Amino acid sequence: MFEIIAELSRWAIPVLLLVVPLIAALRGVKVYETFVDGAEEGFSTAVKTIPYLVAMLVAISIFRASGAMEVLVALMSPFLDTVGLPAEVLPHAIMRPLSGGAALGIASDIIKTYGPDSFLGRLVSTMQGSCDTTFYVLTLYFGSVGIKKYRYSIITGLVADLTTLTASVFIASALF
Amino acid sequence: MVNFVWLGMIVFGIFVAAVNGNIEVVTKAALDGADNAVKISISLIAIITFWLGIMKLTEEAGLVRALAWIMRPVMNFIFPGVPKNHPAMGAMIMNLSANILGLGNAATPMGLIAMRELQKLNRGHDTASDAMCTFLALNTSCITLIPTTIIGIRLLYGSTDPTEIVGPTIMATAVSMTVALVTDRLLRLVYSRKGR
Structure with a gap:
C-alpha cells in the first residue's frame, strides 16, 4: 500500500x-x-508575502532564542502529564505550529537520542508527520493576498494542532 | 487573535531573556528572523512563478473546471460560499491533493493561487472570508499520506521499519481534519452572529 x-x-x-x-x-x-x-505575477506574489513573514518570523525567532519556550514547557508540563504526553516531546509539540525547521530539529534529536523504533521515536515521528506549521501557512497564504484580519483562523488551526497531538499520543500508545 | 499571539511571543520572549540575563540575544534573533523571512519569500519566487505558469495552462485547458466539476459534491458541501465550478475550487483541490501526496513544493504555489481566486470573491478587502478560513483549516490539518521528511530521518538513524508511522499519521490527520472542519463551522456561526 x-x-x-x-x-x-x-x-x-x-x-x-x-x-x-x-x-x-x-x-x-x-x-x-x-x-x-x-x-x-510570480514575482509580485512572492514579494508581497515579505512584510507578513518578517513580522511573524521575528516574533517566533525572539520567542525561541530567549528561552521562553523552555519556560512555557515548564509551565505546561504538569497539565500535559495528566493527558499522558511524555515531557520529552513537549518542546516539539509547542514548536510544531510555529516553526517547521525547529520542530524537525527537535524531532531528529529525539529520534537520535532514543532511537527511531523506541516509543518516543515513533510518537515524535507521528507528530512531525501529521502536523503542519500552522502559523507559517496562515501568514504566507493570507499575506499573499493582503489579508490582515485572520478572524477565527488561528483558533481553528490551534484546535486542529491540539487534536493532532492528542490523537498522535493516543494512536501511538495503542499501536506501539 | 493574531495580534495577541504576536505581541505575546515578543513580550514573553523579551521578558524571559531579561530575567535570564541574556537580553542581547533578542536583537540578533529579531534580525535573524527578518532575514530568514526574506530568504523564504525570495526562494518562493521561482516555484511560484513556475507553478503560476503551469496553473494558467491548466486553467486555459479547462482542466481546473473539470476538476472542480468532478469534486463538486464534496467541495460544494465544504465551501458553500464559493460558486460551483469556480477556478478557486479547482485550485483548492490541486493544493489539497499536493498536500496529501506530500508534495510541498507544488502545494504552496497552488494554495496561493487558490487564495488569489478566493480573494476575488471576498467582499471584505483585508479581512479573511469564510471560505478562506475553511480552506486554511483544511490545508493545515489535511490528511497526509506520505510524511516524506520524517521517513528520511527515521531511515538515517537506522529504523528497522521507517514507514511504520504512515498508518498512525494517516489516522491522526484524519481525526484532526474532521475536528478542524467542525471547529471551523462552529466558529463561523459564532463570528457571523457577532457580525464580524
Missing part, C-alpha cells in the same frame, strides 16, 4: 507537466504565451 502511494507521489508532477501542456495544445491554447502570461 505504501509503495503504491510513494510511486504515485513520485509520478504525480512529471505526469502533470506532460498532460497539462498536451491537453492545452490540443484545445488550441497557445501554450508558451499562456505560460508566460500566468507566470508574470
Whole structure:
C-alpha cells in the first residue's frame, strides 16, 4: 500500500507537466504565451508575502532564542502529564505550529537520542508527520493576498494542532 | 487573535531573556528572523512563478473546471460560499491533493493561487472570508499520506521499519481534519452572529 502511494507521489508532477501542456495544445491554447502570461505575477506574489513573514518570523525567532519556550514547557508540563504526553516531546509539540525547521530539529534529536523504533521515536515521528506549521501557512497564504484580519483562523488551526497531538499520543500508545 | 499571539511571543520572549540575563540575544534573533523571512519569500519566487505558469495552462485547458466539476459534491458541501465550478475550487483541490501526496513544493504555489481566486470573491478587502478560513483549516490539518521528511530521518538513524508511522499519521490527520472542519463551522456561526 505504501509503495503504491510513494510511486504515485513520485509520478504525480512529471505526469502533470506532460498532460497539462498536451491537453492545452490540443484545445488550441497557445501554450508558451499562456505560460508566460500566468507566470508574470510570480514575482509580485512572492514579494508581497515579505512584510507578513518578517513580522511573524521575528516574533517566533525572539520567542525561541530567549528561552521562553523552555519556560512555557515548564509551565505546561504538569497539565500535559495528566493527558499522558511524555515531557520529552513537549518542546516539539509547542514548536510544531510555529516553526517547521525547529520542530524537525527537535524531532531528529529525539529520534537520535532514543532511537527511531523506541516509543518516543515513533510518537515524535507521528507528530512531525501529521502536523503542519500552522502559523507559517496562515501568514504566507493570507499575506499573499493582503489579508490582515485572520478572524477565527488561528483558533481553528490551534484546535486542529491540539487534536493532532492528542490523537498522535493516543494512536501511538495503542499501536506501539 | 493574531495580534495577541504576536505581541505575546515578543513580550514573553523579551521578558524571559531579561530575567535570564541574556537580553542581547533578542536583537540578533529579531534580525535573524527578518532575514530568514526574506530568504523564504525570495526562494518562493521561482516555484511560484513556475507553478503560476503551469496553473494558467491548466486553467486555459479547462482542466481546473473539470476538476472542480468532478469534486463538486464534496467541495460544494465544504465551501458553500464559493460558486460551483469556480477556478478557486479547482485550485483548492490541486493544493489539497499536493498536500496529501506530500508534495510541498507544488502545494504552496497552488494554495496561493487558490487564495488569489478566493480573494476575488471576498467582499471584505483585508479581512479573511469564510471560505478562506475553511480552506486554511483544511490545508493545515489535511490528511497526509506520505510524511516524506520524517521517513528520511527515521531511515538515517537506522529504523528497522521507517514507514511504520504512515498508518498512525494517516489516522491522526484524519481525526484532526474532521475536528478542524467542525471547529471551523462552529466558529463561523459564532463570528457571523457577532457580525464580524
